[in-house]
Amino acid sequence: YSLKDSTEVYIQESSGSNRGQLEKTSRVLLPDIFVITNVGTGHIEHFDGKQERLLYEKIAFDRHSKEEAVGIINWDDENLKKVPFDHKVVSFAIKDKNADYFGDSIIEDNGKIGFDVVEKNGEKTHVILNAFGIHNVSNALTAFAVGRQLGINREKIAEELSKYQATGDRQNLTE
Numbered sequence: 001y002s003l004k005d006s007t008e009v010y011i012q013e014s015s016g017s018n019r020g021q022l023e024k025t026s027r028v029l030l031p032d033i034f035v036i037t038n039v040g041t042g043h044i045e046h047f048d049g050k051q052e053r054l055l056y057e058k059i060a061f062d063r064h065s066k067e068e069a070v071g072i073i074n075w076d077d078e079n080l081k082k083v084p085f086d087h088k089v090v091s092f093a094i095k096d097k098n099a100d101y102f103g104d105s106i107i108e109d110n111g112k113i114g115f116d117v118v119e120k121n122g123e124k125t126h127v128i129l130n131a132f133g134i135h136n137v138s139n140a141l142t143a144f145a146v147g148r149q150l151g152i153n154r155e156k157i158a159e160e161l162s163k164y165q166a167t168g169d170r171q172n173l174t175e
Helices: 021-029 051-058 134-149 154-162
Strands: 033-036 070-074 088-093 101-109 112-119 124-129
Touching (some): 021 051, 033 134, 088 134, 124 134, 124 154
Parallel strands (some): 033 070, 070 088, 088 101
Antiparallel strands (some): 101 112
């Protein structure tokens, strides 16, 4: 597969469900920006039940990215916070107010969630998502941080995030 000359941004979700998967993928993709959302325990059985082995797999993109690449890293994940990344890190968080992008004043109401993205420089941008659940604030902070790295202005990112609509039953409130 090759990208068209007109392609400005290519996003690839990569799975770390088996040992060596991200190592291989990262060597092929060599991204400008990589995102690590968490190091949980999903698929840990493929890593001898050891979270540190899963962590090593997840940070493969730090080992195999372009020299000027930027890592967008979840600063609420204590495992990720301890990693001595080789690339520049831009952090996002809901709990850690020291992150570069912090989700504040989170209010869930009637299937929507509103919050402020507070940047390290003090800039605030209000975002409303057509979704619920605090995990979606974390997802939106990730997108916001990536967008800012790509030079997209705050208001445009917030506007586009507000257009998100879940499909089917997934992430929709039903009675």
